Amino acid sequence: xxxxxxxxxxxxxxxxxxxxxxxxxxxxxxxxxxxxxxxxxxxxxxxxxxxxxxxxxxxxxxxxxxxxxxxxxxxxxxxxxxxxxxxxxxxxxxxxxxxxxxxxxxxxxxxxxxxxxxxxxxxxxxxxxxxxxxxxxxxxxxxxxxxxxxxxxxxxxxxxxxxxxxxxxxxxxxxxxxxxxxxxxxxxxxxxxxxxxxxxxxxxxxxxxxxxxxxxxxxxxxxxxxxxxxxxxxxxxxxxxxxxxxxxxxxxxxxxxxxxxxxxxxxxxxxxxxxxxxxxxxxxxx
Amino acid sequence: xxxxxxxxxxxxxxxxxxxxxxxxxxxxxxxxxxxxxxxxxxxxxxxxxxxxxxxxxxxxxxxxxxxxxxxxxxxxxxxxxxxxxxxxxxxxxxxxxxxxxxxxxxxxxxxxxxxxxxxxxxxxxxxxxxxxxxxxxxxxxxxxxxxxxxxxxxxxxxxxxxxxxxxxxxxxxxxxxxxxxxxxxxxxxxxxxxxxxxxxxxxxxxxxxxxxxxxxxxxxxxxxxxxxxxxxxxxxxxxxxxxxxxxxxxxxxxxxxxxxxxxxxxxxxxxxxxxxxxxxxxxxxxxxxxxxxxxxxxxxxxx
Numbered sequence: 001x002x003x004x005x006x007x008x009x010x011x012x013x014x015x016x017x018x019x020x021x022x023x024x025x026x027x028x029x030x031x032x033x034x035x036x037x038x039x040x041x042x043x044x045x046x047x048x049x050x051x052x053x054x055x056x057x058x059x060x061x062x063x064x065x066x067x068x069x070x071x072x073x074x075x076x077x078x079x080x081x082x083x084x085x086x087x088x089x090x091x092x093x094x095x096x097x098x099x100x101x102x103x104x105x106x107x108x109x110x111x112x113x114x115x116x117x118x119x120x121x122x123x124x125x126x127x128x129x130x131x132x133x134x135x136x137x138x139x140x141x142x143x144x145x146x147x148x149x150x151x152x153x154x155x156x157x158x159x160x161x162x163x164x165x166x167x168x169x170x171x172x173x174x175x176x177x178x179x180x181x182x183x184x185x186x187x188x189x190x191x192x193x194x195x196x197x198x199x200x201x202x203x204x205x206x207x208x209x210x211x212x213x214x215x216x217x218x219x220x221x222x223x224x225x226x227x228x229x230x231x232x233x234x235x236x237x238x239x240x241x242x243x244x245x246x247x248x249x250x251x252x253x254x255x256x257x258x259x260x261x262x263x264x265x266x267x268x269x270x271x272x273x274x275x276x277x278x279x280x281x282x283x284x285x286x
Numbered sequence: 287x288x289x290x291x292x293x294x295x296x297x298x299x300x301x302x303x304x305x306x307x308x309x310x311x312x313x314x315x316x317x318x319x320x321x322x323x324x325x326x327x328x329x330x331x332x333x334x335x336x337x338x339x340x341x342x343x344x345x346x347x348x349x350x351x352x353x354x355x356x357x358x359x360x361x362x363x364x365x366x367x368x369x370x371x372x373x374x375x376x377x378x379x380x381x382x383x384x385x386x387x388x389x390x391x392x393x394x395x396x397x398x399x400x401x402x403x404x405x406x407x408x409x410x411x412x413x414x415x416x417x418x419x420x421x422x423x424x425x426x427x428x429x430x431x432x433x434x435x436x437x438x439x440x441x442x443x444x445x446x447x448x449x450x451x452x453x454x455x456x457x458x459x460x461x462x463x464x465x466x467x468x469x470x471x472x473x474x475x476x477x478x479x480x481x482x483x484x485x486x487x488x489x490x491x492x493x494x495x496x497x498x499x500x501x502x503x504x505x506x507x508x509x510x511x512x513x514x515x516x517x518x519x520x521x522x523x524x525x526x527x528x529x530x531x532x533x534x535x536x537x538x539x540x541x542x543x544x545x546x547x548x549x550x551x552x553x554x555x556x557x558x559x560x561x562x563x564x565x566x567x568x569x570x571x572x573x574x575x576x577x578x579x580x581x582x583x584x585x586x587x588x589x
Contacts, residue, residue: 005308012315019322026329045426045532050378050587052388052422052538054574057584062379065344069373069431072351075365075438075492084353118351119370119436126342126374126430126525175529176429217430217528224370224434224521232353269356276365276492278357283349 046138046177072118076277081235081247081270082116083255088230090263095233102254104242109250112236116229118281123223131216132186134171135193138178139210146203148174155179158200165195180214189213229281231266240273247272342428344374366492367435367522376427378533378587385545387555387577388422388585389562390538396570397537403568408561410547410554417543417558422535424587430528438492439474440520441499444484446506447513452480455508462506463487469497469504486520495519533587537573544577551579 076082085091094100095115102109137155144151152172159166159181171182183189192211199206238247248270255262271277359365382388391397400406400419407414446455456478463470471494478485489495498504503514547554555575562569576585 005305005312009308009312009315012312012319016315016319016322019319019326023322023326023329026326045530047534048427048531048589049536050424050533050589051535052380052390052574052576052585053588054576055586055588056382056576057586058581059584062377062584063344064377065342066375066377067346067372068375069371070349071369071371073364073367073369075368076356077493082353082356119368119434120348120351121346121370121372121432121434122348123345124342124374124432125344128341128428128528128530173527175527176531178529180529215528215530217428217525219432219523219525222432222434222521222523224436224519227348227351229351229353267353271356271358275358276362278362278365280354280357281351282354284352 046175048176070283072120072281074116074118074279074281076234076271076279077236078271078275078277079236079238079240079273080277081238081251081268082232082277082279083235083251083265084232084267085255085262086231086264086266090261091231091233094261100235102250104250109239109241111238114234114236116232116234116279117226118229119224120227121222122225123221125220125222126217127220128215128217130213131182132213133184133189134180134182134214134216135189135211136175136178136180136214137209137211139208140177140179141207144202144207151202152179154202155181155200158198159192164198165191180216238273244270244272342374346372366439367437369433369435371431371433373429373431375429376425378424378427379584380422380424380540380587382576382578382583382585384578384580384582385542385547387417387541387544387558387575388538389541389558389575390573391562391569392537392571392573394536396568397539399568400539400562406541406561406567408558410557411549415543415547417541420540420542422538422540422587424533424535426530426532428528428530431526433522433524433526435522435524437520437522438495439490440486440488441495442484442486442518442520443504443515444482444518445514445516446478446483446485447508448480448483449508452478455480456485458506458508459485459487462504463489463498469500470494471497535587538587541577544579547579549579551577554579 094113098112098114100111100113102111137159140151146154152174156169156172158164160169165188166183167188168184169181170184171180173180183192193213196211198209198211200209201207235251242250248268251270252265252268254260255265255268269277269279380388389400391400401421404419406417406419408417443459446459449455450458456476459476459478460473462468463476464473472490474488474490476485476487498517499519502516504517506513506515541558544554554577558577559572559575561567562575563572576583
């Protein structure tokens, strides 16, 4: 009896050891997330040609993503001006005081000076999954003589018709070398993917195009913080007694004077009273 | 024989106890194995769905900000939001292993020709080295645009007590938020959700939102009591132009076969460059060469 039990025990222990090894392997795989190898992706993926141009790095810490084209826009109230200095210390010094007086001929303007706080994204989480309402249209020949708008219009017309297997188009987007179309009815999207191949009139030609499922992305989280623009100050509550050009000149003169706490001014823009302004910032190239 | 002797040494009671212990142990191991199998199934399912989905979690490093320009207009909806937008794209790279090199040609046709020819013999200082040319295997990547808009006219309010009926609460919110002594301003509309105890307040003027958000909470008066509700920015987050792409290398070629070369990497790169510049060798104008003779290098692929 005990011999049989021993056997059972042994085989169970062997099984456990095998299971533990397998679990460890899977946990290891989970810890090193990879972008799927090409063979596993069932839908056509547009090709983007890239080249090695000499940029290398040693060591394991490779950032997986590149962030570019940063643009930050900050609304400005009417009756304000934004002054940007070469030296951030000048801006910092001016910000120590909230109230300032600007000399004009025999009197002065009382204004306020504030820092500019710009929103920046510090962390982004994006997940993606196949979107049953959207399809990817690909296979466009090079040298198509159509503008982006014209191409999108023609595709929306073609794929909007039930006789072509299509239906109401809700969204459309030009991507690199391909187009995304979103349909009101997901059955239309699925049907189009099943048909797969279409001959679509684009201008003078009938072009063979391919329709496949679209994987779309969604922001799960985007953490934001406010970063101060170090070289600039916002001048507010400027009394409305001068026209824009006069105001511009007076502010420029005032803020260049070291005796008044100013310094070399890189840029100065005035937002006249009764108007709104939008200040645009980008990241300074490192 | 030994088994008999062993059996004679064990009393029947000990025999039963040992059996019971074994049975207990067996049940425990069976339970553990079942648990392990469940863990394995769960992980396999997760890995399977991970493979289909790209999960991106990235910290974005801080950068210095530079002023560009000011646009002015009489009235524009864009001017009621602060916004931040940027492009994110997968960094495509290849790890050059020891004994490998990457060579980028000016022209695609030259690169393709070098790959088609396959084997090349490059003169090194001491002896010729046989290298093989391959296409560079690159990954699938993803790219998209992120747009984040922070409203200057709307705020989120949470923690609104459920004491009064919906209509009355809406009125109380409007009354409290228009009091300028508390930092409020004229209210354009109130969007109140009784179930979640939250609301979106839209002000007539931009700038009121900023003032209120300087503090984390705001006084809400309901009948004779004063509550403090939480205020947070009204933020819209949006992705555009999300696309998966397959990176391919048309001008860069992978060379293998340098494992036994014991020279300075820079010298080897020069010799490779010289060899592949010659049309007679099937080459052409060379842009860049990088080889690894010791430590691997991560090589970035760019537009």
